[in-house]
Amino acid sequence: MATQAIVTSGGTGRRRRSSPPPDFSPRRGAWLDTARRRNLTGWGFLIPAALLITLLSFVPMIQAFILSLQTGRGSRLNWADPLWMNFERLLHDEIFKLTMFNTVFYLVIQVPIMLILAMVLANLLNDPKLRYKAVWRTMIFLPCAVSLVSYSLVFRTMFATDGLVNDALMGLGLMHDPLNWLGEPWTARFVIVIGLIWRWTGYNMIFFLAALQNVDHSTLEAARIDGAGSFKTFWYVTVPQLRPMIVLTAIMSINGTLQLFDESWSLTKGGPSYNSMSMSHYLYELAFLKNPNVGYGSAISYVILIMVAVLALIQLKVGDKRD
CATH class of the missing domain: 1.10.3720.10 (MetI-like)
Known part of the structure; x- marks a missing residue:
């Protein structure tokens, strides 16, 4: 809590309270906004790369596994019996x-x-x-x-x-x-x-x-x-x-x-x-x-x-x- 200075006037005996000094401490809400913006910026850079890796690597891997359970020639494929x-x-x-x-x-x-x-x-x-x-x-x-x-x-x-x-x-x-x-x-x-x-x-x-x-x-x-x-x-x-x-x-x-x-x-x-x-x-x-x-x-x-x-x-x- 900021201390309040008391000023006494010369002849009247009246006292004035000075205004408290300005508060320069960062507000919690502003700090959270900055942290949130940084997180969103990081995700903005990561999401396109993650989508490309998923589309170009993981999706083909899943498709290849599905194909490994099928048999046939060319595009005429059927499920293998047994699957393995x-x-x-x-x-x-x-x-x-x-x-x-x-x-x-x-x-x-x-x-x-x-x-x-x-x-x-x-x-x-x-x-x-x-x-x-x-x-x-x-x-x-x-x-x-x-x-x-x-x-x-x-x-x-x-x-x-x-x-x-x-x-x-x-x-x-x-x-x-x-x-x-x-x-x-x-x-x-x-x-x-x-x-x-x-x-x-x-x-x-x-x-x-x-x-x-x-x-x-x-x-x-x-x-x-x-x-x-x-x-x-x-x-x-x-x-x-x-x-x-x-x-x-x-x-x-x-x-x-x-x-x-x-x-x-x-x-x-x-x-x-x-x-x-x-x-x-x-x-x-x-x-x-x-x-x-x-x-x-x-x-x-x-x-x-x-x-x-x-x-x-x-x-x-x-x-x-x-x-």
């Missing part, structure tokens, strides 16, 4: 099992090599004493920016029977006869692995370079003072501080490999005889080519979705070391 018939068919589809094996093979071989190589390159290019760092970083990142069709044509030419790879190996005396790289199952798989490593190593290297900027340099100096060499400093000091980025790049790489389509389609066309085809490539052929079967293709898409979700959940649980 398409999923049951997957258990007996030898081609699907082969494409799943191919996809898992690419994941197990390519992802660890690519991430380790990206981490090592990022550590080397983060050296402050290295000259022309911008040039080296650009050269390593460029394969990611190259058109898929262009690099596929180059790889198909290099690994052709009369291509550069066979000529180089025979010139070094490692081979006597040219090898049909794209015509044999295992060599065709390795060509795809080489293509994936060549294209995506630089992409992941950029993430590790960004994470290395946040590494505490005092920990590196302490390790060197304690006598740790370059390898031990990198393995025991740098790598633990890169764990969040390692988890992120691993999740992105595994998810991308499980959904692999481009290299299987452009490099080998899935051949020979489905031996290098990925699950997404097989899904595409079933749903859009060769007497389309959208219901069965939708069932395969849900299997891929479940595999991606399970592996991502496992990686998040393993990588999260917070108390």
Whole structure:
């Protein structure tokens, strides 16, 4: 409560009460109005994005699940009997099992090599004493920016029977006869692995370079003072501080490999005889080519979705070391 000053007039003895000072405290109603406006502004930005995500992601997912419970060709679809018939068919589809094996093979071989190589390159290019760092970083990142069709044509030419790879190996005396790289199952798989490593190593290297900027340099100096060499400093000091980025790049790489389509389609066309085809490539052929079967293709898409979700959940649980 504001104090009231009493003023006495000289001759009359009359007293006047001065007016209280103005109240500058914010009104509760005005504060609530400001908070409400801010909330409405935030929702105004979020609602359009949420609607787009719902329409472009969640609605198609629901429609795909409904399609996976139907059977038929083209647009003439009927409910399957039983409803899980398409999923049951997957258990007996030898081609699907082969494409799943191919996809898992690419994941197990390519992802660890690519991430380790990206981490090592990022550590080397983060050296402050290295000259022309911008040039080296650009050269390593460029394969990611190259058109898929262009690099596929180059790889198909290099690994052709009369291509550069066979000529180089025979010139070094490692081979006597040219090898049909794209015509044999295992060599065709390795060509795809080489293509994936060549294209995506630089992409992941950029993430590790960004994470290395946040590494505490005092920990590196302490390790060197304690006598740790370059390898031990990198393995025991740098790598633990890169764990969040390692988890992120691993999740992105595994998810991308499980959904692999481009290299299987452009490099080998899935051949020979489905031996290098990925699950997404097989899904595409079933749903859009060769007497389309959208219901069965939708069932395969849900299997891929479940595999991606399970592996991502496992990686998040393993990588999260917070108390």
